Amino acid sequence: MQYYFAPMEGITGYIYRNVHHRFFPGIDKYFSPFLSPGTKKTMTPKELRDILPENNQSYTLIPQILTNRSEDFLRLCRDLKEYGYKEVNLNLGCPSGTVVSKKKGAGFLEYPNELDRFLGEIFGETDLEISIKTRVGKDEPEEFEELLEIYNKYPLKELIIHPRIQTDYYKNSPNLEVFAMALEKAKASVCYNGDLFTAELYEDFCKRFPQMEKVMMGRGLLRNPALVQEIKGEGKLDKEKFLAFHDALCQEYEKVMSGDKNVLFKMKELWFYMGSLFGEDKKAMKKIKKAQRLPEYRAAVQELFRLWPENS
Ligand SMILES: Cc1cc2nc3c(=O)[nH]c(=O)nc-3n(C[C@H](O)[C@H](O)[C@H](O)COP(=O)(O)O)c2cc1C
Structure with a gap:
């Protein structure tokens, strides 16, 4: 089995990826949060920093692209090739309203003819390998048969399927029936x-x-x-290591961000996901959310870690 770390805008940037890889190696591919090329500049300074090879030295990174304009996609591919990348991923899954209203991400799925033309242009023009990360439709999972027929026309590196439709956002359960159908019919290797x-x-x-x-x-x-190490049977998440990972991450954010507020914003976003590891006691979590300065935050984190379930 190969294990990929999903792209998560605002969270899995290069700082998170580096620290994650340092403490928990074993991910086969990390995917960058989407790069959204403009008509003039292919990348913002922040996007460029995220994919610079010197910021991504010790693991495999696949840059992800969000656009519906083939010329912008191809210009970005040329730049990425200059930086040494051999593979890119196309985002056809982002469900956010602002993206969808521009016919991008999962919004592009509603326009199969335009999508087909776009794919024809990008696959015809670049020598980079292209994988696709897709939802199974805009409004109905039944849309996926036609989309698959389109994907099957092109030499995809791989097809990563998140079997929800755009209007699900992250609600409802992944549609495993549609996924099973896709697994049978897709020509590309499926993730x-x-x-x-x-x-x-x-x-x-x-x-x-x-x-x-x-x-x-x-x-x-x-x-x-x-999680991946646990799946591989290499041991469960250990309290000391988790705390060391947390502290290293916080320190790395402190090095590149100005002011406690920005660092705390990043760390608090993560606690939205990590919090549930610590059981039902909500008091320490509340202190973390309320912290305005780093010393106060660190004390709240220490307090929370004292609640670590010892039998875990
Ligand atoms: C905060 C957040 C940011 C995300 N950003 C991206 C993104 O930049 N590109 C993308 O393809 N998917 C993005 N996703 C979707 C994830 O990559 C993934 O497909 C989704 O979370 C489902 O996988 P999971 O259930 O394992 O989390 C994002 C999801 C979340 C919650």
Whole structure:
């Protein structure tokens, strides 16, 4: 099995990826949060920093692109090639309203003819390998048959399927029936993505789809950064290591961000996912959320770690 770390805008930037890899190696591919090329500049300074090879030295990074304009996609590919990348990923899954209203991400799925033309142009013009990360439709899962026929026309490096529709956002359950159909019909090598939050859920998934060779995980890895190691039988998340990971991450953010507020914003976003590892006591979590300065935050984190369930 190969394990991919899902792209998560605002969270899994290069700082998070480096610290995650340092403490919890074993991810086969990290995907960058989407790069959204403009008509003039292909990348903002922040996007460039995120994919610069010197910021991504010790693991495999696949840059992800969000656009519906083939010329912008291709210009960005040329720049990425200059930086040494051989593979890129196309985002056809982002459900956010502002993206969808511009016919991008999952919004592009509603326009199969335009999508087909776009794919024809990008696959015809670039020598980079292209994988696709897709939802199974805009409004109905039934849309996926036609989309698959389109994907099957092109030499995709791989097809990563998050079997929800755009209007699900992250609600409802992944549609495993549609996924099973896709697994049968897709010509490209398929990777599953969606709701594999724990080793138990992963095992259940593998029982149902024993032929799977790759899975992508997002929120499960944010919650438990050792999830893949746990799945591989290399040991459960250990309190000391988790705390050291947390402290290293916080320190790295402090190095590049100005002011406690910005660092705390980043760390608090993560606690939205990591918090559930610490049981039901909400008091310490509240202190973390309320902290305005780093010393106060650190004290709240120490307090929370004292609640670490010893039998875990
Ligand atoms: C905060 C957040 C940011 C995300 N950003 C991206 C993104 O930049 N590109 C993308 O393809 N998917 C993005 N996703 C979707 C995830 O990559 C993934 O497909 C989704 O969370 C389902 O996988 P999971 O259930 O393992 O988390 C984002 C999801 C969340 C919750």
